[in-house]
Amino acid sequence: MVGYCPTCGKPVYFGEKKRSLGRDYHPLCLKCFRCKRQLTAGQHAEYDEKPYCSNCYMKLFGPRGLMSMCFMFGHPSMRPSTCCSALLVQLYTTH
Numbered sequence: 080m081v082g083y084c085p086t087c088g089k090p091v092y093f094g095e096k097k098r099s100l101g102r103d104y105h106p107l108c109l110k111c112f113r114c115k116r117q118l119t120a121g122q123h124a125e126y127d128e129k130p131y132c133s134n135c136y137m138k139l140f141g142p143r144g145l146m147s148m149c150f151m152f153g154h155p156s157m158r159p160s161t162c163c164s165a166l167l168v169q170l171y172t173t174h
């Protein structure tokens with residue numbers, strides 16, 4: 080089965096794919112859609128099927144994106160207010 084890379088839209092063949100958040104990327108395409116920073120599989124946000132680093136995601140989509148961000152980062156069992164406010168503090172203090 081051939082998947083399509085969300086970043087460049089081209090087919091991703093088995094052997095060259097890098098899977099993250101349920102999507103297959105080319106290894107070089109797993110980067111933030113906005114700042115082009117290389118991302119770590121499973122440790123980034125996504126919006127509208129495009130990958131973003133957490134920094135850009137917050138800048139672009141703000142606190143309203145927090146709930147889905149929580150979900151993206153794999154904290155579905157935690158209360159969004161708890162895990163994402165911690166994340167928010169982290170983002171704003173490190174940048």
Ligand SMILES: [Zn+2]
Nearest residue numbers: 084087105108
């Ligand atoms: Zn690609």
Ligand SMILES: [Zn+2]
Nearest residue numbers: 111114132135
């Ligand atoms: Zn970014």
